[in-house]
Amino acid sequence: MTTAVTPRPPATTRKAPARAPRTARRWRWQRAATPVALVALWEISSRTGVLPEEKLSPPSQVLRTGWRLAADGTLATHLLDSLTRAGAGLAIGAGLALVLGSVAGLLRIGDDLVDPPVQMARMLPHLALVPLLIIWVGIGEELKITLVSLGVFFPMYFNLYAGIRDIDERLVEAARTCGLGALARIRHVILPGALPSLFLGLRLATGAAWLSLVVGETVATQSGIGFLMMEAREFSQTDVVLVGLFVYALLGLLSDLVLRIAERRALTWRRGLRAT
Amino acid sequence: MATRPAGDVVTATAVRRAFGETAVLDGVDLTIGAGEVVALLGGSGSGKTTLLRILAGLDPDATGDWRVRGSLAVVFQEHRLLPWKRVSDNVALGVAGPDVRRRTAAALAEVGLAGRERAWPAELSGGQSQRVAVARALVREPDLLLLDEPFGSLDALTRLRMQALFGRLRAEHGFAALLVTHDVEEALLLADRTLVLDGGRIVDDAPVPLAHPRAPDDPGFGTLRRHLLDRLGVPAAA
Numbered sequence: 001m002t003t004a005v006t007p008r009p010p011a012t013t014r015k016a017p018a019r020a021p022r023t024a025r026r027w028r029w030q031r032a033a034t035p036v037a038l039v040a041l042w043e044i045s046s047r048t049g050v051l052p053e054e055k056l057s058p059p060s061q062v063l064r065t066g067w068r069l070a071a072d073g074t075l076a077t078h079l080l081d082s083l084t085r086a087g088a089g090l091a092i093g094a095g096l097a098l099v100l101g102s103v104a105g106l107l108r109i110g111d112d113l114v115d116p117p118v119q120m121a122r123m124l125p126h127l128a129l130v131p132l133l134i135i136w137v138g139i140g141e142e143l144k145i146t147l148v149s150l151g152v153f154f155p156m157y158f159n160l161y162a163g164i165r166d167i168d169e170r171l172v173e174a175a176r177t178c179g180l181g182a183l184a185r186i187r188h189v190i191l192p193g194a195l196p197s198l199f200l201g202l203r204l205a206t207g208a209a210w211l212s213l214v215v216g217e218t219v220a221t222q223s224g225i226g227f228l229m230m231e232a233r234e235f236s237q238t239d240v241v242l243v244g245l246f247v248y249a250l251l252g253l254l255s256d257l258v259l260r261i262a263e264r265r266a267l268t269w270r271r272g273l274r275a276t
Numbered sequence: 277m278a279t280r281p282a283g284d285v286v287t288a289t290a291v292r293r294a295f296g297e298t299a300v301l302d303g304v305d306l307t308i309g310a311g312e313v314v315a316l317l318g319g320s321g322s323g324k325t326t327l328l329r330i331l332a333g334l335d336p337d338a339t340g341d342w343r344v345r346g347s348l349a350v351v352f353q354e355h356r357l358l359p360w361k362r363v364s365d366n367v368a369l370g371v372a373g374p375d376v377r378r379r380t381a382a383a384l385a386e387v388g389l390a391g392r393e394r395a396w397p398a399e400l401s402g403g404q405s406q407r408v409a410v411a412r413a414l415v416r417e418p419d420l421l422l423l424d425e426p427f428g429s430l431d432a433l434t435r436l437r438m439q440a441l442f443g444r445l446r447a448e449h450g451f452a453a454l455l456v457t458h459d460v461e462e463a464l465l466l467a468d469r470t471l472v473l474d475g476g477r478i479v480d481d482a483p484v485p486l487a488h489p490r491a492p493d494d495p496g497f498g499t500l501r502r503h504l505l506d507r508l509g510v511p512a513a514a
Contacts (some may be wrong), residue, residue, distance in 0.1 A: 021503040045494075170352070170356055171356055171358060173334055173356075174356035174358075175358070175369065177332055177334070177348075177349065178349075178414075178416075179371065180369035181369040184370065189358060193356070195360075209300065268396075269359055269396045269397075270398075
């Protein structure tokens with residue numbers, strides 16, 4: 001995690017410093033080569049009829065469709081619905097995980113009462129609960145939000161619990177000798193100490209949220225990116241299906257990026273030697 | 277310097293602590309006067325740290341009577357700084373009052389770390405971290421300082437500097453201290469009185485009648501050193 005800045009060794013010849021950036025540039029170019037080649041291959045196969053249009057649209061077609069859906073507002077409407085579901089599920093799942101994880105992590109009685117059932121429930125693959133959830137909450141918005149909440153809850157709970165449990169007891173003792181009461185110890189020692197694990201949990205939870213949303217939105221939905229894809233499937237519009245797939249991928253990528261930036265800001269101290 | 281309460285800062289009688297069947301402390305009596313520095317020596321596992329933790333209020337399972345009058349601060353063998361707080365926030369942890377910043381800066385200056393308020397603990401060397409830990413204790417203006425082998429994990433040169441620093445701070449602030457150590461020379465350099473803990477009891481209680489500043493080649497130092505080593509069961513070199 002910690003990236004120490006190693007001082008650049010003094011250049012012995014004039015060539016030495018020039019070599020480093022060139023290697024870096026070639027390296028980046030190499031890493032981009034395969035994806036670009038694959039996309040080109042895909043486009044060429046579609047154009048020449050090797051890949052039939054009804055099985056897989058060419059990337060140029062996917063881009064055009066994506067632009068069309070974005071321009072006429074269809075994409076925005078469905079995206080908003082999907083984001084609302086993900087947001088609601090994330091809030092409920094994360095909220096529950098924060099409360100139960102703290103209770104189990106901080107209190108012995110909480111650990112005894114809360115942790116065993118959660119550990120047992122963890123073994124159930126939450127996506128396999130869909131049939132049961134349909135009976136319980138119906139096929140409406142509740143189903144999607146419940147599914148996302150379940151997906152979010154477990155990684156958040158386990159990482160928070162482990163984060164609290166892993167805090168160095170000696171630091172808590174030192175805080176006690178500094179006159180900190182129980183609440184102040186939670187605020188100054190336990191919460192910041194558990195924050196790295198909490199961030200890890202949040203990143204895993206967001207991944208689980210998108211996954212749960214994909215599954216949830218394929219069940220009797222009238223809106224959302226998943227609905228867009230299922231509807232397109234009925235008309236064999238592979239370009240729309242692909243647009244939906246890429247939107248899901250972008251959502252995952254963006255949310256992870258945002259969390260990573262937030263993490264870097266909140267955990268400046270972990271950068272150690274690099275921070276000023 | 278603030279006025280100190282007269283009389284003893286620590287009075288302890290018949291302190292006992294057992295881990296399972298083994299009694300680590302088996303009836304320890306201890307008094308520390310105001311401003312008195314007492315070194316507590318003993319082999320490893322003799323219960324030195326246990327006694328210090330009891331006085332620090334970190335051991336709920338000990339029995340006996342003990343009282344600490346006035347304020348107390350602890351310096352552990354490891355620095356125990358919170359890695360997510362900057363140096364100044366570590367020093368000021370749990371300190372209330374209007375001029376915390378000024379007092380924090382003053383304490384850091386006293387340990388030779390003026391201007392390092394914004395540093396993270398991860399950026400400090402072992403000796404610097406330990407000095408921050410000393411500043412964290414000092415800023416509380418304690419009547420009693422409990423030190424658990426505070427310089428034990430430092431290299432020999434840093435340890436000598438820290439011992440000199442301790443001597444200066446003690447002369448300046450006049451706190452009482454219980455210094456747990458296994459280093460006989462350190463005890464004789466810094467303490468007014470030495471105690472030897474063995475078999476769960478204090479078996480030796482001897483004053484150190486040497487003038488400050490002290491050095492290991494002072495006359496009388498060798499005799500005291502020999503006496504303590506005898507008490508600690510270290511035979512004289514053949």
